[in-house]
Amino acid sequence: MSIASQIDFFNTELAGTAARLVVVTKTHAVDKLQEVYAAGSRIFGENRAQEMAEKHPQLPPDVEWHLIGHLQTNKARYIAGFVHTVQSIDSLRLLQELDRQAARHGRVILGLLQFHIAQEAAKTGLSRAEADEILASAAFRALRHVRLTGVMGIATFTDDAAQVRAEFATLRGHFEHLKATYFADDAGFRELSMGMSGDYALALAEGSTLVRVGSAIFGAR
Numbered sequence: 001m002s003i004a005s006q007i008d009f010f011n012t013e014l015a016g017t018a019a020r021l022v023v024v025t026k027t028h029a030v031d032k033l034q035e036v037y038a039a040g041s042r043i044f045g046e047n048r049a050q051e052m053a054e055k056h057p058q059l060p061p062d063v064e065w066h067l068i069g070h071l072q073t074n075k076a077r078y079i080a081g082f083v084h085t086v087q088s089i090d091s092l093r094l095l096q097e098l099d100r101q102a103a104r105h106g107r108v109i110l111g112l113l114q115f116h117i118a119q120e121a122a123k124t125g126l127s128r129a130e131a132d133e134i135l136a137s138a139a140f141r142a143l144r145h146v147r148l149t150g151v152m153g154i155a156t157f158t159d160d161a162a163q164v165r166a167e168f169a170t171l172r173g174h175f176e177h178l179k180a181t182y183f184a185d186d187a188g189f190r191e192l193s194m195g196m197s198g199d200y201a202l203a204l205a206e207g208s209t210l211v212r213v214g215s216a217i218f219g220a221r
């Protein structure tokens with residue numbers, strides 16, 4: 001199965017839904033990313049800042065780079081000059097550092113708040129109370145170079161479809177709460193990033209707008 005035919009498959013799956021495809025290119029060499037680009041995809045997901053920074057100059061400038069892995073504040077500077085969206089925002093401190101770095105480049109970085117929705121303790125992300133604390137703060141409202149456009153979450157890795165769907169429904173609930181409470185007048189707050197190779201169909205059923213697919217396109221890592 002070629003990369004191009006797998007991307008065609010996902011574009012067909014997403015046709016008629018609200019969702020766009022994030023091709024998760026982490027660990028793959030630049031020639032594979034060029035194949036993805038040639039197949040027409042423009043949203044690339046990487047989980048490490050340094051790896052993204054190395055690949056970025058080797059791809060055309062119209063790629064939308066999304067960081068989907070945990071970002072340490074001291075690594076934000078590697079990607080601040082070009083990253084489109086940081087999907088994995090999990091603290092006010094990270095928002096403040098991204099704001100500072102984006103300002104140095106005279107640009108605005110988009111962000112998603114990552115929520116903890118899985119049962120596994122290992123998966124990171126905010127609780128609703130933590131997100132409320134960030135969004136209600138004067139420190140958040142003072143930021144001018146980061147703009148939140150939605151939420152992201154990773155479901156439990158399990159065959160139990162009912163559980164995964166319930167976790168996606170929980171994330172949608174967080175999105176709707178934040179939208180109503182803090183972003184009612186902001187049409188730009190509209191992204192619900194959920195769904196990966198194994199669970200994207202359940203995520204689409206719950207209203208995903210960004211599905212992040214790696215292994216189903218490239219083969220197992």
Ligand SMILES: *Cc1c(COP(=O)(O)O)cnc(C)c1O
Binds near residue numbers: 196216
């Ligand atoms: C690796 C990764 C994906 C893609 O996972 P696949 O199962 O390979 O599709 C999606 N989201 C995040 C946050 C990831 O780290």
